[in-house]
Amino acid sequence: GAGVSQSPSNKVTEKGKDVELRCDPISGHTALYWYRQSLGQGLEFLIYFQGNSAPDKSGLPSDRFSAERTGGSVSTLTIQRTQQEDSAVYLCASSLEQGARQPQHFGDGTRLSIL
Amino acid sequence: AQSVAQPEDQVNVAEGNPLTVKCTYSVSGNPYLFWYVQYPNRGLQFLLKYITGDNLVKGSYGFEAEFNKSQTSFHLKKPSALVSDSALYFCAVRAVFSGGYNKLIFGAGTRLAVHP
Numbered sequence: 001g002a003g004v005s006q007s008p009s010n011k012v013t014e015k016g017k018d019v020e021l022r023c024d025p026i027s028g029h030t031a032l033y034w035y036r037q038s039l040g041q042g043l044e045f046l047i048y049f050q051g052n053s054a055p056d057k058s059g060l061p062s063d064r065f066s067a068e069r070t071g072g073s074v075s076t077l078t079i080q081r082t083q084q085e086d087s088a089v090y091l092c093a094s095s096l097e098q099g100a101r102q103p104q105h106f107g108d109g110t111r112l113s114i115l
Numbered sequence: 116a117q118s119v120a121q122p123e124d125q126v127n128v129a130e131g132n133p134l135t136v137k138c139t140y141s142v143s144g145n146p147y148l149f150w151y152v153q154y155p156n157r158g159l160q161f162l163l164k165y166i167t168g169d170n171l172v173k174g175s176y177g178f179e180a181e182f183n184k185s186q187t188s189f190h191l192k193k194p195s196a197l198v199s200d201s202a203l204y205f206c207a208v209r210a211v212f213s214g215g216y217n218k219l220i221f222g223a224g225t226r227l228a229v230h231p
Contacts, residue, residue: 042205101147106151106160107158
């Protein structure tokens with residue numbers, strides 16, 4: 001069955017460029033999350049969308065990072081003026097509902113490398 | 116502060132032996148607890164969860180976990196390890212914030228290495 005889909009799977013770009021990362025959640029999942037993972041380490045929460053509610057942006061590391069979710073489905077994470085410390089794997093997850101009773105389903109991530 | 120801890124960066128075990136990956140937590144409200152596994156170059160995969168009910172939870176691939184309220188722990192276990200179990204394991208717990216808002220917080224991960 002269709003899981004969470006992320007694109008691109010790999011992205012290499014030069015410092016200072018903007019990048020857009022895309023996430024297609026599982027159909028019907030109302031909650032969507034973005035995380036950052038550095039070098040096989042733990043997950044750093046970035047942002048969380050739930051239905052039509054205002055997103056929880058508390059994890060975004062700087063104002064260079066932004067995300068939107070259009071029509072309650074696809075989400076795009078944008079990083080402006082990329083820096084080398086932005087290099088990481090960016091993971092997207094979705095779940096059936098807020099409340100954290102349901103497990104999150106993860107995509108395979110986008111591996112971002114900033115030269 | 117609400118948190119989840121995985122005290123071991125790495126666990127080494129011989130194939131066929133039992134394995135335990137430790138997790139302790141500190142949260143407000145009733146804990147909802149999860150284990151995820153991550154294989155190289157993949158996203159996290161859900162293994163099992165505890166919401167309520169029996170303290171021993173069984174999940175995918177023969178894994179189980181025991182909820183211990185008094186010790187605030189949720190250790191992951193398997194009776195007989197396989198080499199293919201070698202991966203990165205994450206414990207996660209629901210944290211409750213003011214206004215009833217809640218979300219999952221993840222531990223730092225434990226790398227499990229199963230040797231032939």
